[in-house]
Each structure stands twice: as structure tokens, then as C-alpha cells.
Amino acid sequence: MTKVTMTVNGKTVSGEVEGRTLLSGFLREGLGLTGTHIGCDTSQCGACTVHVNGRAVKSCTVFALDVAGAEVKTIEGMANADGSLSVLQQAFQDCHGLQCGFCTPGMVMASAALLADNPTPSEAEVRHGLEGNLCRCTGYHNIVKAVLQASGQDITAIPA
Amino acid sequence: MYDFEFVKPASIADAVKALKEDGAQALSGGQTLIATMKQRLAAPGTLVSLTGIAEMKGVSAAGGQLTVGGATPHAVVAAEAKAAYPGLAALAGGIGDPMVRNRGTIGGSIANNDPAACYPSAVLASGATVVTDRRKIAADDYFQGLFTTALEEGEIVTQVIFPIPEKAAYVKFNQPASRFALTGVFVAKFASGVRVAVTGAGADGVFRWTEAEEALSKDFSPAAVDGLSVDPSGLMGDLHGTPEYRANLIKVLTKRAVAAA
Structure with a gap:
């Protein structure tokens, strides 16, 4: 040891x-x-x-x-100092970017790194950036939406 | 995975010394080796990490050459080679996924020489020089078959020096589950001629498509390879694609790479 x-x-x-x-x-x-x-x-x-x-x-x-x-x-280490959800975590909740939740910690960490490199990614860039994360519920659509919302972009045009 | 002794030297000299121990194995980003060890297909007694050696990291361009340190992760090449050698940067930015690109290194990739890996095609098509702790090896002499290279026991890739082509592009047909190349083609156009290297298809690993090189050296356009065909004998066949399918992919991807260059 x-x-x-x-x-x-x-x-x-x-x-x-x-x-x-x-x-x-x-x-x-x-x-x-x-x-x-x-x-x-x-x-x-x-x-x-x-x-x-x-x-x-x-x-x-x-x-x-x-x-x-x-x-x-x-x-x-992702929540705010007062224990409230970070913008990205809140976006996952708002967009229902999780179903069973098993992949969520990895999705959040990968998304945070993606946004640090590229603060306003396109939908295609988010999908490319999350290529290494699998969601067994296939909930990708809302995950991508959550990342776009967290980046401050308007997601109202994206179909539910 | 079986346990092992872990050492992390800070210099090439110390790494070479540590690798002389019986049962010692170099570890770079570990994106292949760790998975292999979990399956107990490899069980080294000592792992010598190369990720703490500052002199093996970084990207620099000078005098028409791009030098990449052996322990430089793909993500760093994708970002830092963009201005000097965009074709290589694009290849590095398409390997695996972002997390793999943050750990996996060029030295690890070409030392392993997986027949479906992306980097060997860039090294071979660029006519790069593989620099090790003891010598320099021309790309044409370096790749010697499936998972086989000119490297000797305990020899490590410290740098890869790429001559920067006038134009270059890599196009791969992704195997969507593994994100390795089902087939990938790297085309590099130099003043002296064109080099075309194919990965993911050869039964003996990466190889040059010399007929296409001759045709493209005369006329660097996608139509130049229209009259050529690839012989499927000597190509890999598996459940993802027959040798004939890969032969066709080589031609299609070569045309796309020429168009993209």
C-alpha cells in the first residue's frame, strides 16, 4: 500500500x-x-x-x-456553496435531463467541462461533446436541452 | 486486475532506467492498457507512468515541422496543432471521446499500434519521424504489423516530428460503438508528392495506398482515384464490414479526404 x-x-x-x-x-x-x-x-x-x-x-x-x-x-463539488443547485444542475432538473439518474453525475461533469471549453455550444457540439457518456434510458434529448439551457441559450424553439 | 508496483519518474532517463526492471511496462494515458489489465490480458509487475515527464509533453512548430511530445494528450494536440497542422489537429479532436482525449497520448497510441487507431495513419501519411529515448525511426520503418512496431523492449516514444504538408485531411468511417475507425484515410500533399495512409482496414495494420499516391501526385482531385480499386485480399473482415466493404470505403474516404484537404 x-x-x-x-x-x-x-x-x-x-x-x-x-x-x-x-x-x-x-x-x-x-x-x-x-x-x-x-x-x-x-x-x-x-x-x-x-x-x-x-x-x-x-x-x-x-x-x-x-x-x-x-x-x-x-x-x-458541483453545487453552490449554500447547497443550492448550480446553474447546470438546475437546468438538468428543469429540462428533465434525467430518467433513472444513473448516468447523471457523469453527464453533469462532462457537460461542465464542455461548457468550460465552449460556453455557447451548438446542439451538434453538445451531442459531439457528450459522445463519451451513455444514458441507458436514452434520455439524450433532454440532456442536450439542459446543457443548452445552462449555456444561457434560448431553448424554446427545441421541441419537447 | 492483478496488483503491481507503480512508479512515476520525472525524466526520460529515470523512465528508461525503471523500464529495465524485469516485468516493467510503460503506462502513458492508459486508455487501452488499463482496460487490457482489467481483463488480465496484461499483468505487468511494475507500471512506469510517463505522464509526469515534462520533457515529453507539448506541441511546437518551427521550420516546417510540428513536434509533438510523446506524452501529449490528444486534446492538447487538437487545440495546439490547429494553426500549424489543422489536418492533424482535426484527427486528434476526433479520437474516442473528450475524456479519452484528455488522457490518451500520441506516444501511447503509436506504441500500441492498434490496427484501427487513428494516429498511425497521420504518422505514416506525413512521413513523420518517431523519436525514442535512443534513436529516430522513419514512419515507413516504424509500423510493422498488428500491435507491432520497431520499438525494442523498454524503448519509449519521446517525440513525433511531423513534416507539415501543404494540404492534408483525415476522414474516418466511425465504428459508432468503439469510436475507432472502421476504416480511416489520411491524405497529405507535399511539394514532393502525395502520401495516403489507411487505418482500420489492413490485416497487417496501417498501410500506404501507393496507387492512389501516384494518381494524386499527378492530379490532386477526388476524380484522380476514380479509375483505381483496392484489392480486398489482405484487408480485415469482421461483423462490422467485409474486406470488400472496407476496400470500397478506402476509395470513398480517400476521395472525401482529398476534397476536404
Whole structure:
């Protein structure tokens, strides 16, 4: 076991891990941050998406030791300081951008990274940017709508 | 996945030293290797991470060449090569998905040499030079078959140097589930002639379509390849596409790439 230290949602955390401990496992089992979901564990579905130094990654395909010292952000770090939902999370609620909710943490993290790179994406750009996230309920339409709403664009013309 | 010892050197010299240990294996972005280890198809005793080596990261253009550090993620190439070599930047921006592009690296991609990976086609069509910790290898000598390269045991790709073509484009026919290329074609036009490299189709991995190169060197237009056909023997066949289907795709995608260049 090796000691690993990193910053998660603004707090310095550390724990004992094996070489093979994945970032997803460290977050969930080491830190109890179970908002990061493990869907496929084969880097297909994107449910485990978190930010490492501001970039979206699939935490099931990154070793915890490889991101020692990094700034990690998970879904637990996305709400506003007063506990209210962030603009992006609120847009997911407003647009019903979730059905079973399993993919939602990854969708929110991937969408936040997408909007950081491209603050006013087109619908096609949102769909391209969310290519690495699967929704098993196939609720993509409202997810895309939520991201467009969060970007401040008018979504009234998009059919329900 | 079996456990292993994890080391993360900060220099190429230290990485090369660590890779001399028995059972040591280099780890770049890990977007293929970690999945392979989960399936226990690989079980290295030591993983030597290359992601902490600053001298292996970055994109720079000078003197008609674009140099990409071996540990540079695809997303960085997509953003930073845009001005100097837009065809290469577009290829990098279309690999996998955004999360894969933030981790996966050019060195990892070409060291693995997956027959359906995108980067080998750009390296081969550009006539790039693969720089390792010990030598320089011409692209034409580097790719040697399925998952096989000229790299020796413990040798790591530190840089790839691309001559910048006058015009270039990559067009792939996406395998929508894996987002690898069902077939992809990279066309690069230099003053000295045109090079065409095909990925996702060859039974021995990436290859050059020399007949198309000759035709396009005389006339760089999509119609120049109209009279050509690709022999399906030697092409891959699987449930996604027969060799004949891929042979047709090569021609169609070559025309599209010429039009897009």
C-alpha cells in the first residue's frame, strides 16, 4: 500500500492505496464519495467522469496514484456553496435531463467541462461533446436541452 | 486486475532506467492498457507512468515541422496543432471521446499500434519521424504489423516530428460503438508528392495506398482515384464490414479526404 494525497472538491485528502486502485475506487471506497458512479468499468459509459486539473476524465480508467497531487472535482463539488443547485444542475432538473439518474453525475461533469471549453455550444457540439457518456434510458434529448439551457441559450424553439 | 508496483519518474532517463526492471511496462494515458489489465490480458509487475515527464509533453512548430511530445494528450494536440497542422489537429479532436482525449497520448497510441487507431495513419501519411529515448525511426520503418512496431523492449516514444504538408485531411468511417475507425484515410500533399495512409482496414495494420499516391501526385482531385480499386485480399473482415466493404470505403474516404484537404 502507498499513501496518496490529492485535492478533492477543494479539500486535501489522503489514503492508502494499491498500485491498481483506480481513481473511481479511491473516491467511492476511500473517501465515501459515491456520487461518482461506476457503470461499465470499461471506459465506455462515462458515468464515472470527474475533473482532474479541470479536464474531464473517466475515473475508472485512471490510477489513483497517477493523479497524486492533482485537483479533482466530483459531482459532490458541483453545487453552490449554500447547497443550492448550480446553474447546470438546475437546468438538468428543469429540462428533465434525467430518467433513472444513473448516468447523471457523469453527464453533469462532462457537460461542465464542455461548457468550460465552449460556453455557447451548438446542439451538434453538445451531442459531439457528450459522445463519451451513455444514458441507458436514452434520455439524450433532454440532456442536450439542459446543457443548452445552462449555456444561457434560448431553448424554446427545441421541441419537447 | 492483478496488483503491481507503480512508479512515476520525472525524466526520460529515470523512465528508461525503471523500464529495465524485469516485468516493467510503460503506462502513458492508459486508455487501452488499463482496460487490457482489467481483463488480465496484461499483468505487468511494475507500471512506469510517463505522464509526469515534462520533457515529453507539448506541441511546437518551427521550420516546417510540428513536434509533438510523446506524452501529449490528444486534446492538447487538437487545440495546439490547429494553426500549424489543422489536418492533424482535426484527427486528434476526433479520437474516442473528450475524456479519452484528455488522457490518451500520441506516444501511447503509436506504441500500441492498434490496427484501427487513428494516429498511425497521420504518422505514416506525413512521413513523420518517431523519436525514442535512443534513436529516430522513419514512419515507413516504424509500423510493422498488428500491435507491432520497431520499438525494442523498454524503448519509449519521446517525440513525433511531423513534416507539415501543404494540404492534408483525415476522414474516418466511425465504428459508432468503439469510436475507432472502421476504416480511416489520411491524405497529405507535399511539394514532393502525395502520401495516403489507411487505418482500420489492413490485416497487417496501417498501410500506404501507393496507387492512389501516384494518381494524386499527378492530379490532386477526388476524380484522380476514380479509375483505381483496392484489392480486398489482405484487408480485415469482421461483423462490422467485409474486406470488400472496407476496400470500397478506402476509395470513398480517400476521395472525401482529398476534397476536404
